Amino acid sequence: MxxxxxxxxxxxxxxxxxxxxxxxxxxxxxxxxxxxxxxxxxxxxxxxxxxxxxxxxxxxxxxxxxxxxxxxxxDSQISKQSADLFTTSVSELCFYTEDIEKMYQHLQKHGVECLSAPQSFDFTARGFGKSKAFYFRDPDGIILEIMQPM
The missing domain is CATH 3.10.180.10 (2,3-Dihydroxybiphenyl 1,2-Dioxygenase, domain 1)
Incomplete structure (x- = not known):
């Protein structure tokens, strides 16, 4: 549909x-x-x-x-709440990058709150491959993700 x-x-x-x-x-x-x-x-x-x-x-x-x-x-009151990965909602918006380490350094340079450094994942045994990823926040605290397939 x-x-x-x-x-x-x-x-x-x-x-x-x-x-x-x-x-x-x-x-x-x-x-x-x-x-x-x-x-x-x-x-x-x-x-x-x-x-x-x-x-x-x-x-x-x-x-x-x-x-x-x-x-x-x-002209509307916006309820601003801290985003939480463990609350039912859209948990994050993920962006692709070809160089995750460079992107991480770029965000750090701009004072962006990153929830961790890039982490490596290997889900090849489950058919999903390898990747590196990390979460960060936009100016309103919305959680975003950067991912680089390996």
Missing amino acids: TGQIYHVGLTVSNLDQSIQFYWDVLGLQFQGEILMEGPETDTMFRRESCKARVAYLNGTDKSGMPPVKLIQFL
Whole structure:
């Protein structure tokens, strides 16, 4: 019934700060920004007079990668909670890299909170291969992951 993932949406507290992080620090390409408002927006988000700034960023020109959609609700109180890998939710958004050690050093240089250094995994016995990965947080504390298949 469904097809490929169209985009991945993240609610953020400060759209400009998040665009800067995803664009300047992670290197995603800024695709554009829209303002959502009106009766359709109110109905979809189930909130009267709802206004949302929405930005789209993508890490590649390839059509197979869904963009990251950043949403900042205007004139609304956002409940900011610390992301937790052990709570039912989307646990993380994972990005591919060809050089995980370089990416880790890049994030460290920009003061990004990394939850660990890159770790090596070997799941070849289970048919998944080898990889290196680590988790880190965006400016709102949303957990992200960097992975390099080996």
